[in-house]
Amino acid sequence: MNKILFVINPISGDKDKTDLINQIDEWAEGLDISIEKWETTGKDDDQKLKDCIEKLKPQTVVAVGGDGTVMLCAMVVKGTEIALGLLPAGSANGMATELEIPQDVKEALAVVLKGNTIQADMLLFNDADYGLHISDVGLNAGLVKEFEEGERRGFLGYAKGVTNQLMNLEQFQATIELDDKTVVEDCHMVAFANARRYGTGAVLNTIGKLDDGLFEIYVLRELSVAGLAAQFFDHVDESASYCQVYQTSQVKIKLNRPQTFQIDGELMGEIDEVNVKIEAGCLRLII
Structure with a gap:
């Protein structure tokens, strides 16, 4: 039984x-x-x-x-x-x-x-902390922090967090060492995606699979109202200039200044460097 x-x-x-x-x-x-x-x-x-x-x-x-x-x-x-x-x-x-x-x-x-x-993958951060869904540094992690530390919950709390983040929004520089190359990006956010979409429904990429032994790096270079809005309707233009998606099995990222970091919705403080690698097929997940 x-x-x-x-x-x-x-x-x-x-x-x-x-x-x-x-x-x-x-x-x-x-x-x-x-x-x-x-x-x-x-x-x-x-x-x-x-x-x-x-x-x-x-x-x-x-x-x-x-x-x-x-x-x-x-x-x-x-x-x-x-x-x-x-x-x-x-x-x-x-x-x-x-x-x-x-x-x-x-x-x-x-x-x-x-x-x-399926035998799902998980992400391992700095050989210490695991993630299953989507983690990031920058804009979205800042929103999570605003929401967690704010007195209001629900839509009003979220709206206040968005307003505060946008009013103080500045690009940071990320040096991204992938499996096969190193790139430098000026951006507002870098996300580590073991999945395709946030819980809000916003899609970050169209190629991600939970059981492929890879994960996606989503770089938000600049704010595009039209582009970001489209992501809530299952559309990501991966050739657009406002964002970039890389696929890898491991990555090392160095930031030019500390940014707020979250793993699957849990705040991890501020970081200026992070190492991420895949732990393939480690979780038997019902789909």
Whole structure:
């Protein structure tokens, strides 16, 4: 009998999870599966989840929350035969958006039950920190910082963050050492994309795959209202002058001055240098 462990973040998305948990219980009735539920607390979650998995020995772990919950689960199950499923229930659901996991609970659970998987790659930053989705330095990371440190949430908080970033926007220089060449770019942002799109739906590239052993470097050279708007409608003109996309398996980047850095939505402070490499096929991911 297949055992599924649901890892639930009770505060993700500022939403009560009672109804969602009830839907999980109702869904499981009559199916030839065994389910367990475990809630995060924000304190030593990684070690406690490891202990829980060791005790229960599930075949599948389902992250019920946002990108932070997905990363928590991914870090624990990477390198094992345990499959990772997603039940989007956070304020940011970037990986669920990338995989086109339905927002409807029953439809998302049907994806879990079907159990189709890929061996997904992960990104390793400075031989220390992992990312699964999209990480970046510059403009977007600055927006994340503004939103996290601001008093307002929702659209007004995001709008204020955008305004503050645009008012203080300056280019920085990035020296980018790729697999086969070194380039120098004057830009507002450099993104490290293991996927094609942000949780907002904005597309960064059209060539990215989660299981190809490569990742994409997206360089935003200058602001283009028309170009950036088009990216929200699944269109990226990769020949346009305002941006550039490189594909690689590793990269070393040096900046001429420190920039805010985020990994999958988690702020990592300011950096002026970062090394990134692919850890290919390390995560069994349900799609």
